[in-house]
Amino acid sequence: MNKNLSKKLFVISGSSGVGKGTVLKGFLERNPHFMLSISCTTRHPRAGEVDGVNYFFLTKEDFKNCIENNKFLEWAEFAGNYYGTKKKYINQCLDEGKDIILEIETKGALQVKKQMPDAVLIFIAPPSLEALEARLRGRHTEDEETIQKRLNEVKAELKLAEQYDYRVVNDNLDEAISELERIITGEQTKC
Ligand code: ADP
Ligand code: 5GP
Numbered sequence: 001m002n003k004n005l006s007k008k009l010f011v012i013s014g015s016s017g018v019g020k021g022t023v024l025k026g027f028l029e030r031n032p033h034f035m036l037s038i039s040c041t042t043r044h045p046r047a048g049e050v051d052g053v054n055y056f057f058l059t060k061e062d063f064k065n066c067i068e069n070n071k072f073l074e075w076a077e078f079a080g081n082y083y084g085t086k087k088k089y090i091n092q093c094l095d096e097g098k099d100i101i102l103e104i105e106t107k108g109a110l111q112v113k114k115q116m117p118d119a120v121l122i123f124i125a126p127p128s129l130e131a132l133e134a135r136l137r138g139r140h141t142e143d144e145e146t147i148q149k150r151l152n153e154v155k156a157e158l159k160l161a162e163q164y165d166y167r168v169v170n171d172n173l174d175e176a177i178s179e180l181e182r183i184i185t186g187e188q189t190k191c
Contacts, residue, residue: 007094009116010184011102011109014124015157016079016150017136019170020103023124026177031184034099037090040066043081046141056086074104074111079149083108099188105153106160113163120187122180123161127171129154 014020028034040056042063051057058066063082066072075084085102093100102112112119126132132154136147161167166183170176 007097007099008187009100009102009112009119011104011112011119011121012124013104013106013109013161015126015132015154017132017139018124018126019135019173020124022173023170023176023180024101024103026173027180030177030181034101035093037085037093037100037102039083039085039104041081041083073115074108076105076107078105079146079153106157110160110163121164122166122168122183123164125167125169127169
């Protein structure tokens with residue numbers, strides 16, 4: 001039996017700073033059989049980020065070569081950098097029967113849904129735009145110019161999120177993790 005048929009792909013998105021990474025970390029601690037897809041990006045690594053663990057960090061030229069050679073399941077430009085998911089990587093994970101989660105932005109998520117209609121799209125929303133900005137700034141990982149670029153993406157992301165299957169508000173962290181668990185478990189037990 002092709003194990004691909006029994007595996008659903010879960011795609012999580014949310015504006016920069018909403019807490020996707022934090023919610024997913026909590027989810028993965030409680031559900032260690034799930035794995036997070038490793039994307040390619042042209043952005044510079046943040047302090048502590050490791051190539052091949054957090055991302056595959058590529059030059060713009062290498063990224064463009066991958067686009068030209070049709071290597072990506074999806075890719076998008078976000079706040080001045082390119083991000084993409086390699087087809088080969090996802091197919092390999094699904095063939096190995098892994099429960100895989102993609103944490104990608106909205107344009108890429110909708111490309112995935114087009115190609116894999118069974119993929120489940122979950123949007124992590126902030127309790128308010130003020131809270132979102134405060135979290136993004138409070139993380140202290142981006143300079144002001146980058147923060148502005150990321151905030152400029154929010155409106156378009158919220159619009160595309162209307163096409164998602166689920167929405168989880170990350171207000172209380174524990175509740176958001178539990179809600180994500182409920183959604184994923186529910187989808188996995190659906191016929
Ligand atoms: P993202 O991955 O969406 O860019 P992060 O997971 O890096 O966001 O979280 C951004 C900041 O918000 C971090 O400092 C994190 O600790 C904080 N954060 C995450 N979830 C919550 C929450 N529910 N309440 C308050 N702060 C949060
Ligand atoms: P960051 O630079 O904060 O790690 O990520 C910025 C945005 O890029 C986030 O919304 C994140 O979900 C998204 N992202 C990460 N990997 C991918 C990917 O492979 N494809 C797409 N389309 N977006 C991605």
